[in-house]
Amino acid sequence: MSRVAVCGMGYVGCVTAACLCRDGHQVIGVDIDERKVASLASGMAPVSEPGLDDLLKQVTDEGRLVATTDINEAVANSDIALIAVGTPSAVDGSIDTNAVERVIASIGQALAESDREYTIVLRSTLLPGVLEDTLRPILEKSLGGPLGDRVRLCNNPEFLRETTAIRDYDRPPFVVVGAEEEWQAEAVLELYSRIDAPRIVTDTRTAALVKYTCNAYHAAKVAFANEIGTLARALGADGQEVMRIACLDTQLNVSPAYLRPGFAFGGSCLPKDVRALTRFAQREAVASPLLSSLLPSNEAHLVRGAQMVEQSGHRKIGLVGLSFKANTDDLRESPLVKIAEHLYGRGYDLRIYDPGVQVSRLLGSNRTYVEQHLPHFAELMVDTPEELCQHAELVVLGTNVADGFDWSSHCGGDVVDLRRDLVVTVHEAAPVT
Numbered sequence: 001m002s003r004v005a006v007c008g009m010g011y012v013g014c015v016t017a018a019c020l021c022r023d024g025h026q027v028i029g030v031d032i033d034e035r036k037v038a039s040l041a042s043g044m045a046p047v048s049e050p051g052l053d054d055l056l057k058q059v060t061d062e063g064r065l066v067a068t069t070d071i072n073e074a075v076a077n078s079d080i081a082l083i084a085v086g087t088p089s090a091v092d093g094s095i096d097t098n099a100v101e102r103v104i105a106s107i108g109q110a111l112a113e114s115d116r117e118y119t120i121v122l123r124s125t126l127l128p129g130v131l132e133d134t135l136r137p138i139l140e141k142s143l144g145g146p147l148g149d150r151v152r153l154c155n156n157p158e159f160l161r162e163t164t165a166i167r168d169y170d171r172p173p174f175v176v177v178g179a180e181e182e183w184q185a186e187a188v189l190e191l192y193s194r195i196d197a198p199r200i201v202t203d204t205r206t207a208a209l210v211k212y213t214c215n216a217y218h219a220a221k222v223a224f225a226n227e228i229g230t231l232a233r234a235l236g237a238d239g240q241e242v243m244r245i246a247c248l249d250t251q252l253n254v255s256p257a258y259l260r261p262g263f264a265f266g267g268s269c270l271p272k273d274v275r276a277l278t279r280f281a282q283r284e285a286v287a288s289p290l291l292s293s294l295l296p297s298n299e300a301h302l303v304r305g306a307q308m309v310e311q312s313g314h315r316k317i318g319l320v321g322l323s324f325k326a327n328t329d330d331l332r333e334s335p336l337v338k339i340a341e342h343l344y345g346r347g348y349d350l351r352i353y354d355p356g357v358q359v360s361r362l363l364g365s366n367r368t369y370v371e372q373h374l375p376h377f378a379e380l381m382v383d384t385p386e387e388l389c390q391h392a393e394l395v396v397l398g399t400n401v402a403d404g405f406d407w408s409s410h411c412g413g414d415v416v417d418l419r420r421d422l423v424v425t426v427h428e429a430a431p432v433t
């Protein structure tokens with residue numbers, strides 16, 4: 001059993017903390033956001049993630065998870081810290097490392113007065129070089145000297161995906177730990193002794209780049225499938241079927257995941273990580289035309305989606321889904337938020353159905369996430385798909401959030417499915433404005 005501090009109680013931090021507790025470790029979660037800490041103290045997840053509430057309730061009831069805003073308390077009661085604070089895009093496309101710098105400095109200060117052995121692990125996504133050239137000097141400065149063998153600085157990128165985060169935590173493709181020397185990774189690997197996955201210890205730069213490589217490849221697959229889907233439509237072929245058959249080619253040796261024509265990729269990771277990688281390549285004049293084309297390709301696909309809606313001629317639009325996929329409240333870089341903004345800005349009469357983002361985790365039942373982050377959308381949200389149908393001349397299916405709802409029998413207007421080839425199904429009695 002390890003005593004672990006998890007710094008940053010967002011999507012990654014909460015899931016990691018809850019799963020570590022379930023696997024027998026004692027965890028203290030740290031966040032600067034008092035509302036998140038209070039939410040955790042009451043056994044409720046501060047983010048929306050399937051299965052997380054139940055798991056958190058179980059481990060808080062058993063007293064294995066506590067939460068605090070006090071990093072000193074967390075360091076004092078742990079032997080290893082996992083840092084899972086955000087690393088969002090900076091204005092120039094590189095990553096903003098402010099939060100991670102602050103955390104590492106405060107852990108260093110908390111350790112400065114003692115001679116305890118301690119392991120610090122970067123779980124946040126960071127470009128190679130940040131740990132070595134930025135964080136390590138900050139840590140040494142706050143510690144008042146070199147790390148020596150006493151304080152170990154490792155990285156251990158996370159590969160979970162929102163909405164399947166607990167399952168992904170339990171079944172990662174591999175556990176990769178970056179460390180200066182192999183023995184330094186032992187305390188990290190110990191945390192995952194119950195996880196059945198290949199374990200790889202490598203240097204910190206390699207470990208960091210593995211994470212970017214995987215996300216860039218996922219993004220490339222989505223962009224590729226969407227371009228093939230668009231070409232297929234122009235050529236009169238079925239893009240879905242093309243990709244289904246192409247994936248059977250054993251020479252491709254590739255999982256069909258992300259390889260179906262659908263809508264633009266989004267969310268808090270793929271765009272940000274591709275952006276950081278290509279920004280680095282640009283700054284260092286490393287030619288990477290393939291990677292550099294991913295975000296423009298994705299943007300072009302988003303524009304195609306918006307054009308589908310515009311070309312329908314309808315003005316009363318019902319958007320199904322606002323977050324980047326169903327069952328999450330995470331609206332960061334959601335392509336559906338971009339579609340909604342685009343339509344709203346052009347005066348379309350818009351209504352949105354997405355029960356996932358209306359569930360307010362932190363603000364109480366009278367103020368929703370949308371009210372706080374996208375106040376101009378608050379009055380556009382409807383509670384049921386039926387309500388959406390009553391309003392819409394064109395329903396735009398963006399995510400699976402209303403799976404099972406029979407649009408054809410409830411909806412008098414047209415339907416465009418962004419999840420599948422952007423095909424518009426024109427209803428017999430479609431009203432045309």
Ligand code: NAD
Pocket residue numbers: 007008009010011012013030031032033036084085086087099102103123124125126158159160161162268269
């Ligand atoms: P998030 O924004 O949901 O959570 C970050 C948390 O860190 C917030 O609760 C914030 O209040 C807290 N925080 C900020 N500064 C702090 C400080 N000084 N001390 C303590 N807490 C602080 O972020 P996330 O989506 O969980 O992502 C975290 C990292 O993991 C990022 O680097 C991201 O790229 C990476 N990642 C995310 C996912 C994902 O699906 N969300 C998957 C894999 C990796």
